[in-house]
Amino acid sequence: MSVPGEEQISSRPVPPVHVLTVASMALVVAGGIVMASHLPGRPPLGLPLVFLGAAGAMLVASVLALTRVGRFDWRTFRVVGGWAILAYAVIAGMLEYVFVLDGTRGAVLIVLSLMLLVFAVDIPIVLAFSVARFQQPERLL
Amino acid sequence: MAMAETTVHVDSAGTSIAPPATAVPSTIVPLPGIPVVVAVLGGLVVAIATNKLWALDFFHVMGGALWTGIDLFVGLIIGPILRRMSVQARVEFSSRFMPKMLLLMPTLVIVTLASGFQLARQFGNLSSSAPLHPWIVASFVVVGVLTLIAIGVLEPANLAVLFELRKPRPNGELIGRLMRRFVMSAGIIGAAQVATLVIMTKLASG
Numbered sequence: 001m002s003v004p005g006e007e008q009i010s011s012r013p014v015p016p017v018h019v020l021t022v023a024s025m026a027l028v029v030a031g032g033i034v035m036a037s038h039l040p041g042r043p044p045l046g047l048p049l050v051f052l053g054a055a056g057a058m059l060v061a062s063v064l065a066l067t068r069v070g071r072f073d074w075r076t077f078r079v080v081g082g083w084a085i086l087a088y089a090v091i092a093g094m095l096e097y098v099f100v101l102d103g104t105r106g107a108v109l110i111v112l113s114l115m116l117l118v119f120a121v122d123i124p125i126v127l128a129f130s131v132a133r134f135q136q137p138e139r140l141l
Numbered sequence: 142m143a144m145a146e147t148t149v150h151v152d153s154a155g156t157s158i159a160p161p162a163t164a165v166p167s168t169i170v171p172l173p174g175i176p177v178v179v180a181v182l183g184g185l186v187v188a189i190a191t192n193k194l195w196a197l198d199f200f201h202v203m204g205g206a207l208w209t210g211i212d213l214f215v216g217l218i219i220g221p222i223l224r225r226m227s228v229q230a231r232v233e234f235s236s237r238f239m240p241k242m243l244l245l246m247p248t249l250v251i252v253t254l255a256s257g258f259q260l261a262r263q264f265g266n267l268s269s270s271a272p273l274h275p276w277i278v279a280s281f282v283v284v285g286v287l288t289l290i291a292i293g294v295l296e297p298a299n300l301a302v303l304f305e306l307r308k309p310r311p312n313g314e315l316i317g318r319l320m321r322r323f324v325m326s327a328g329i330i331g332a333a334q335v336a337t338l339v340i341m342t343k344l345a346s347g
Contacts, residue, residue: 022293029285036258037278039267080300083170090182091251098189098255102262123292130297131304134315 015065017129024058025122027051028115035112040102048111055118062125073135081128085120092120169303174244185252189259197256197263204253205341209334211246212287216331220324228313231320236306239299246291254284266344273344280340287333295326 031051035043099112188196223231257280261267266277298319305311305319 018293018297022289025293026289029288033278033281033285036267036281037274038269040262041269076304080304087247091247094182094185094251094255097186098258101189102259126293127297127300131300134301134305134312 014133015068017062017065017069018126020058020062020065021122021126021129024055024062025119025126027055027058028118028122031055032112032115032119035108035115039099039104043108045107045111048115052111052115052118055115055122059118059122059125062122066125066129071137073132073137076135077128077132079128080131081124084124084127088120088123092116169240169243169300169307171240171244174241178244178248181248181252185255189255192259192263194260194263197260200252200256201260204249204256205337208246208249208253209337211249212327212334213331215242216327216329216334220327220331223320223324228317232306232311232313232316235302235316235320239303242299243296243303250288250291273347276340276344280337280344283333283336283340287330287337290326290330290333295323295330298323298326 028051031048034051035048038044096113096116099109104112184196185200188200223234226234258267261277265271266273268274271277302316302319302323305316
């Protein structure tokens with residue numbers, strides 16, 4: 001199979017991984033705002049759970065789309081994703097630390113933690129995909 | 142993310158590129174900056190753990206002022222200048238500017254948000270019965286929008302440009318397209334930061 005040129009790489013069609021992941025981020029941010037606007041009291045969990053569920057579904061759809069990307073520079077994806085996971089694990093950990101320190105517990109803490117988890121997975125996917133999509137795909141063995 | 146030094150040369154149309162000219166920094170992430178980031182985050186943890194008002198105020202004001210100032214400066218001053226520069230000049234500027242932003246901005250954002258949340262809690266503004274609570278919620282919304290634009294549009298464009306610059310023959314058309322996206326989103330973020338200034342000055346003056 002021939003290796004595509006740079007112009008072909010930059011203009012080739014790709015699955016909507018970026019859009020789906022950013023949509024997931026938007027939903028989790030919306031849920032986070034609803035939760036944070038009720039802290040330090042006990043926030044109602046209905047709406048945040050809807051946002052979290054939808055964000056999770058978008059993330060799953062994004063990962064599924066990623067598996068259908070075909071020829072792709074997975075090495076670059078892993079390098080960028082790995083660094084991004086490291087960076088955003090620190091940021092998510094910092095926010096989790098603040099919530100715990102402020103006495104957030106129980107179901108509220110679980111929902112907030114899951115939101116942080118989705119957020120911390122979304123970002124590496126967005127960054128890694130955005131870079132790897134413009135790289136020369138790995139050669140098929 | 143260490144990579145070999147490469148050279149870039151772009152023609153006036155920005156479509157074809159051939160070597161020599163610009164030396165691209167040897168790593169995407171500026172490694173000498175990492176100890177500084179670790180020190181700043183360590184200081185933030187201490188400030189939050191001890192809950193000292195002065196320390197929290199310091200991190201929030203310092204981080205927020207730099208975050209807002211840099212966003213406004215990049216979006217409203219650097220961005221329009223960059224748009225008028227040649228592709229070659231943009232590439233040279235970006236290859237040195239963007240790696241630093243990669244480390245600086247997330248650090249400023251987390252420092253500002255974490256210390257700000259603690260301050261709002263200390264001052265009682267997080268409570269939904271507080272008179273300034275709607276302003277706090279408004280700040281959450283603005284920060285949420287800023288986050289989405291920064292991480293969903295600006296940062297991916299930034300990283301993609303940096304990686305493109307490392308290729309033996311970078312695609313000038315792609316770099317130009319991504320840079321336009323970067324400059325446009327920086328402008329939107331700069332404008333949104335004006336809203337942040339309005340909210341924060343209101344919160345500070347009661």
